[in-house]
Amino acid sequence: MSVSTVAVDASICSPLPVLGRDVTVPLVTGGTIAYAALDYAASAPALQRVWDDVAAYAPYYGSVHRGAGYLSQFSTDLFEKARRTVAEFLGCRADDQVVFTRSTTDSLNLLARVVPADCRVFVFETEHHAALLPWQDDRVTYLDAPRSPRQAVETLERALAGRDPYGPALVCVTGASNVTGELWPVRELAAAAHAHGARIVLDAAQLAPHHPVSLTDLDVDWVAFSGHKLYAPFGAGVLAGRADWLREAEPYLAGGGASRRVARRADGRVEVEWHESAARHEAGSPNVIGAYAVASACTALTEAGWDALVTREQYLIDRVRSGLAEIPQVRVLSLFGDDAPRVGVLSFVVDGWNSSHFAAALSAEYGIGVRDGLFCAHPLLRTLLGTAPQTPAECGAPSLNAIRASFGAGTPDEHVDRFVTAVRRLVTEGAKWTYRTEEGRCVPVA
Numbered sequence: 001m002s003v004s005t006v007a008v009d010a011s012i013c014s015p016l017p018v019l020g021r022d023v024t025v026p027l028v029t030g031g032t033i034a035y036a037a038l039d040y041a042a043s044a045p046a047l048q049r050v051w052d053d054v055a056a057y058a059p060y061y062g063s064v065h066r067g068a069g070y071l072s073q074f075s076t077d078l079f080e081k082a083r084r085t086v087a088e089f090l091g092c093r094a095d096d097q098v099v100f101t102r103s104t105t106d107s108l109n110l111l112a113r114v115v116p117a118d119c120r121v122f123v124f125e126t127e128h129h130a131a132l133l134p135w136q137d138d139r140v141t142y143l144d145a146p147r148s149p150r151q152a153v154e155t156l157e158r159a160l161a162g163r164d165p166y167g168p169a170l171v172c173v174t175g176a177s178n179v180t181g182e183l184w185p186v187r188e189l190a191a192a193a194h195a196h197g198a199r200i201v202l203d204a205a206q207l208a209p210h211h212p213v214s215l216t217d218l219d220v221d222w223v224a225f226s227g228h229k230l231y232a233p234f235g236a237g238v239l240a241g242r243a244d245w246l247r248e249a250e251p252y253l254a255g256g257g258a259s260r261r262v263a264r265r266a267d268g269r270v271e272v273e274w275h276e277s278a279a280r281h282e283a284g285s286p287n288v289i290g291a292y293a294v295a296s297a298c299t300a301l302t303e304a305g306w307d308a309l310v311t312r313e314q315y316l317i318d319r320v321r322s323g324l325a326e327i328p329q330v331r332v333l334s335l336f337g338d339d340a341p342r343v344g345v346l347s348f349v350v351d352g353w354n355s356s357h358f359a360a361a362l363s364a365e366y367g368i369g370v371r372d373g374l375f376c377a378h379p380l381l382r383t384l385l386g387t388a389p390q391t392p393a394e395c396g397a398p399s400l401n402a403i404r405a406s407f408g409a410g411t412p413d414e415h416v417d418r419f420v421t422a423v424r425r426l427v428t429e430g431a432k433w434t435y436r437t438e439e440g441r442c443v444p445v446a
């Protein structure tokens with residue numbers, strides 16, 4: 001089916017208003033064009049609603065948990081309300097904690113700091129580096145890439161059952177791959193983890209912007225995500241979930257805000273009583289604008305309605321998939337098979353093209369922003385591409401890196417259509433411009 005023949009369902013909602021939709025960029029071939037942002041998986045544009053909420057709050061900005069003044073009280077209230085909004089968005093259980101962090105990377109590093117000393121960690125090699133690397137090396141078991149959701153569950157079950165000693169364990173798994181966009185069987189993996197006395201943290205960096213995520217429904221112990229991928233690019237992220245390990249561990253950062261009472265002891269040392277609430281891991285002045293922006297995005301997505309958002313995104317996915325399927329030189333990467341359910345994240349390679357060259361031409365000649373490379377998931381890319389990736393050679397040489405297009409709630413049809421058309425034209429007609437390699441990247445010759 002070609003792009004133009006994908007049926008347009010009248011019930012498909014409009015894209016949500018996002019910033020940057022009117023931005024034009026220069027084309028290397030002359031003139032300008034409206035920028036097509038197809039790199040949502042890296043950072044999504046801000047929702048207009050989030051921007052408006054932040055702008056409306058900005059004059060009332062004040063210190064959180066510190067001042068006696070009205071605006072400090074107001075900001076503290078807003079910050080704590082944001083925590084409750086996020087808890088609701090994530091379907092938190094009554095005794096879960098919501099900790100505001102900087103990002104998913106920060107959230108998973110925080111969790112890595114609070115796991116009990118004898119806890120084993122199980123993680124698939126397919127994870128983003130943020131989920132792959134924070135754990136102490138001698139306690140991690142890296143699991144081979146599964147080739148189906150079922151194999152993922154079986155692999156995990158085998159690994160958990162065979163752990164020696166059979167002590168505390170944590171599984172860290174993504175909800176949707178940042179490379180293939182494929183959905184992982186989170187509920188089944190959580191059931192497997194719990195059946196084997198393990199806990200599970202869901203890396204929802206790529207899932208939360210595209211699908212509802214509920215700790216209760218999925219029965220996961222923690223969820224981590226980033227505001228900047230959830231249309232709220234103001235420097236906040238979230239770790240939400242079970243309070244016990246968070247409460248029992250030393251604070252992630254030591255400092256004001258995390259400490260309830262600090263006193264000099266008779267021996268001259270300092271004695272600290274740490275908070276037991278989420279504040280324990282939020283030392284320093286909280287990022288109230290970031291937290292409020294995340295809460296605003298949660299509200300906006302909920303109000304837009306997940307059914308409508310998911311239906312629209314699936315329509316865009318089908319449009320891209322069917323368009324690319326007609327270009328035999330394009331190979332879309334997949335772990336679980338072509339028909340596996342996925343979010344609007346899609347990586348591919350093009351026969352005979354260096355991925356950096358291809359991505360540079362999409363930008364310079366068509367005004368389309370995608371990403372090329374290994375997407376902070378090097379082991380997964382090695383598995384998918386079949387052999388160790390090479391450093392991109394001169395522009396035009398075959399590449400073992402990949403190109404990723406990603407989109408979401410703010411993406412208009414025109415962006416994905418322009419993308420498919422541009423891919424087809426580059427493959428059939430070649431690039432119109434000359435490119436050269438600069439520091440390993442392909443750039444248009446000035």
Ligand SMILES: Cc1ncc(COP(=O)(O)O)c(C=O)c1O
Binds near residue numbers: 176203
């Ligand atoms: C699946 C996944 N996990 C974690 C991260 C890290 O997110 P951040 O860079 O916001 O910390 C990313 C970022 O791309 C991601 O895609």
